[in-house]
């Protein structure tokens with residue numbers, strides 16, 4: 281006998297990227313930042329008064345979301361803080377998609393989304409991205425016809441790294457009947473020359489939600505801090521109803537605020553990752569891999585023998601991601617690492633190409 285709800289019993293759980301205990305393993309599989317977080321993070325941790333842990337943290341994380349809102353040029357009411365981007369996604373589903381209602385996904389989607397959708401017991405309507413990894417022109421019509429209450433788009437897209445500009449997002453938000461959630465987990469790696477900034481759009485679009493995280497650009501995946509940004513009327517139910525009462529702990533709030541205040545450091549990290557992204561993409565392309573231009577901290581490398589290469593790299597202590605789905609079967613998703621890690625990857629690929 282099972283005590284689980286029927287939909288929970290039926291669903292499969294999320295498959296995590298491997299986190300090996302051995303520090304010698306080169307981890308290019310979970311899109312973490314290869315560099316350490318800001319020195320301000322260490323200082324904030326050292327200065328943290330442990331005695332204050334007997335008290336609850338600021339419930340709505342006002343000092344933290346105030347800092348973040350100011351940096352984005354929006355009001356504090358436009359921001360809610362969460363226990364990582366993943367919690368932000370779950371909160372968006374719990375708030376905007378009734379059980380049995382439809383969740384729209386541009387496919388391939390972040391692989392956690394169908395899991396969260398199944399846990400919320402909603403229907404999933406997917407729209408396959410076109411050959412350039414962009415949503416087709418009739419995306420809004422298809423999702424409106426399906427009655428999608430919320431549609432999720434990853435931008436820059438994972439796993440391709442392809443970026444949709446603000447005009448595209450604005451047009452899609454206007455055309456959709458439901459909420460458009462743009463998952464900007466990797467936005468900190470976008471080349472600043474593109475002047476890409478979706479935050480001003482939340483003022484014009486009452487149905488647009490943006491997701492941000494400190495896990496990637498700020499090198500704080502272990503801290504678990506993310507945000508939703510949107511019209512105050514979209515944010516209010518998350519802030520006051522569906523969120524756990526103290527969803528971001530006191531240490532995370534203090535450390536995240538310190539990291540945000542040192543955003544110049546994060547910008548430098550992202551610039552280093554971008555430089556390596558360009559170098560690694562060139563190295564992979566010159567070896568015959570097809571690699572779309574990426575604005576994220578990973579590259580999607582197409583090659584006919586992707587699964588075999590992943591296994592071969594693994595044996596050499598290098599982890600990359602392979603998704604066994606029809607669209608991605610012949611691709612490897614490679615996180616951009618530090619220069620020595622990327623060099624080791626390219627050398628291992630050369631070795632594998634030379635071996636029978």
Ligand SMILES: Cc1ncc(COP(=O)(O)O)c(C=O)c1O
Nearest residue numbers: 364365366390438465493495506
């Ligand atoms: C597309 C996408 N969205 C959101 C997240 C959530 O990140 P976190 O929960 O670490 O903030 C990730 C993490 O890998 C991701 O790849």
